[in-house]
Amino acid sequence: MTAQDRAHVDAQYGLLTTIAAEAEVSLSTVSKVVHRRRDVAASTRARVEELLARYGYVRVWEQDASAPRQIVAVFRDLSGPFTLEVVRGIVDAAGALGVDVITGTTSRRSISQWLEECLALRAKGMIIVISMLTEEDQRRIVEQQLPVVLIDPLSSPTLDIPSIGVTNWSGARDAVQHLLGLGHTRIGMVAGRSHSLAGAARLHGYRAALEEAGIAYDPAIVRSTDFDFDEALVASLQVMASTEPPTAFFAASDAQALGVLEAARQYGLSVPRDLAVMSFDDTLVAAMACPPLSAVRQPFEELGHEATRVLLQLAEGRPPASLRVELATELVLRTSTATPRHLARK
Structure with a gap:
């Protein structure tokens, strides 16, 4: 992440923190309003929306439409046959939706670093495949309402992060x-x-x-x-x-x-x-x-399509119908x- 990117991320985070303090609500509540979650009281929503407009906050999906639509897909490694099939499923599904995919691994860069990179790239969100999330990573994803979808997580998310798997x-x-x-x-x-x-x-x-x-x-x-x-x-x-x-x-x-x-x-x-x-x-x-x-x-193709679909839905501020989806095997x-x-x- 460049110094300019870091400055942009810090500025966005700082702005939401300022709005939370002025509205006398938590940062999590402001994030819910930003992502148009329904579980916020109408009066609180109106107060936060007024402050967002006053400070000129622009939601990710309201930014320049000419900017490339992209997502980040992070894997533990890219060496096994399973991983390569999942990569193909995500890339094919994203391509059909006009979305570019940036792939990476956790061998040299942590999930926390990838979250920062995702923000710096102004990507729609991140798909994480077969990785272990720390409690701090999970807290940050939920509190900041970062669009993240897990495929076959090594452990069950302790917080409300959607995951895709099979039976x-x-x-x-x-x-x-x-x-x-x-x-x-x-x-x-x-x-x-x-x-x-x-x-x-x-x-x-x-x-x-x-x-x-x-x-x-x-x-x-x-x-x-x-x-x-x-x-x-x-x-x-x-x-x-x-x-x-x-x-x-x-x-x-x-x-x-x-x-x-x-x-x-x-x-x-x-x-x-x-x-x-x-x-x-x-x-x-x-x-x-x-x-x-x-x-x-x-069903690798369906895994990639479902993960991409849920991720883009989250990026548009729409929570998924279910936090856990299991696709049938044969x-x-x-x-x-x-x-x-x-x-x-x-």
């Missing part, structure tokens, strides 16, 4: 039920980390499907890793070396499923004859794997899953 629990349950339907009763899992909302929900869906089938959960054939190829490879080899290895694996992401496939290759197992493998995500790499992966498909069956070999012989 992780039911998608995982469907995947494991498919393996059970093929005749597998010894099903391992490479799960996500417990601090990840999506990872935890997929593990719970896995456990629910087993419980419904009357199969006890066995922690010996479950490993939690990042949504990462290398960690999944190591974890899968450990499980395959157990005294009673599984005949099927459910991986919480495509990257982890690729790790399972490589572990099977190194262990001399044929997929799906010796080991069935089911994934979650269905990014482009799922269909390119050898063999192509059966997977729970996330099962895509390919050749990485089959009946267990001991049953196929019968």
Whole structure:
């Protein structure tokens, strides 16, 4: 952020602070009026609007119409297949709406710094993908009514910040039920980390499907890793070396499923004859794997469109109908899953 940009941001923030003091209301109330929230008394709204007009405050969406419409999309990294699919979904959706997308990561710049950059760029708002927000970041977003939408946050927002995700629990349950339907009763899992909302929900869906089938959960054939190829490879080899290895694996992401496939290759197992493998995500790499992966498909295009739509709605001062949106997943069956070999012989 340049010195000029910082001065502009400080001036805007200072102006709203001045108006809050003069109107004898909180900064949060002034922000609600600025963004035309309905939960402000009519008399208070009128007093704040009069001060906004007197001081010449211009709302973001009332600024020069010739200025480019842009949003900021921030990711933890841009290395995995999931991230690339989400980027594509956001860029495609924004492009259809005539909006440019500035992308970045939190590897060198914090969420707090990106919030400042978003203000300096006078962007419509920011989409944050798979990141952890500090309490201070959340407080600032809510108090200043910054247009922010989360996709698959690592933890539930403690304040009123909208988030978009998918039906992780039911998608995982469907995947494991498919393996059970093929005749597998010894099903391992490479799960996500417990601090990840999506990872935890997929593990719970896995456990629910087993419980419904009357199969006890066995922690010996479950490993939690990042949504990462290398960690999944190591974890899968450990499980395959157990005294009673599984005949099927459910991986919480495509990257982890690729790790399972490589572990099977190194262990001399044929997929799906010796080991069935089911994934979650269905990014482009799922269909390119050898063999192509059966997977729970996330609607990436719809994720990007919904996040962009909600963000632009917030930027126009219209709160979303719901703070949490979950989009439906679907099962895509390919050749990485089959009946267990001991049953196929019968």
